[in-house]
Amino acid sequence: MFAAEDHYNPDGWRVHTNSELYTGWLTHWGEHMANTSSLNIVSALTVFVSMNASFNLYMAYGGTNYGFWNGANGGKLA
Numbered sequence: 001m002f003a004a005e006d007h008y009n010p011d012g013w014r015v016h017t018n019s020e021l022y023t024g025w026l027t028h029w030g031e032h033m034a035n036t037s038s039l040n041i042v043s044a045l046t047v048f049v050s051m052n053a054s055f056n057l058y059m060a061y062g063g064t065n066y067g068f069w070n071g072a073n074g075g076k077l078a
Contacts, residue, residue: 021041023041
């Protein structure tokens with residue numbers, strides 16, 4: 001991905017960025033719990049830091065739960 005950024009951005013304007021490094025994955029109600037290896041995340045972060053790249057941990061923690069609809073993928077309102 002950084003090679004693509006280098007290709008399309010001129011010298012002096014190249015900032016290596018990963019805008020969404022997923023630290024986990026969602027689990028729908030009734031599904032087996034989704035788990036992510038922290039070793040994989042640490043490995044990716046080690047590479048980004050060594051390259052002086054920017055990154056965003058998506059989602060490091062939490063989210064919202066308005067009306068118990070967080071992560072809802074369909075259905076009709078009552």
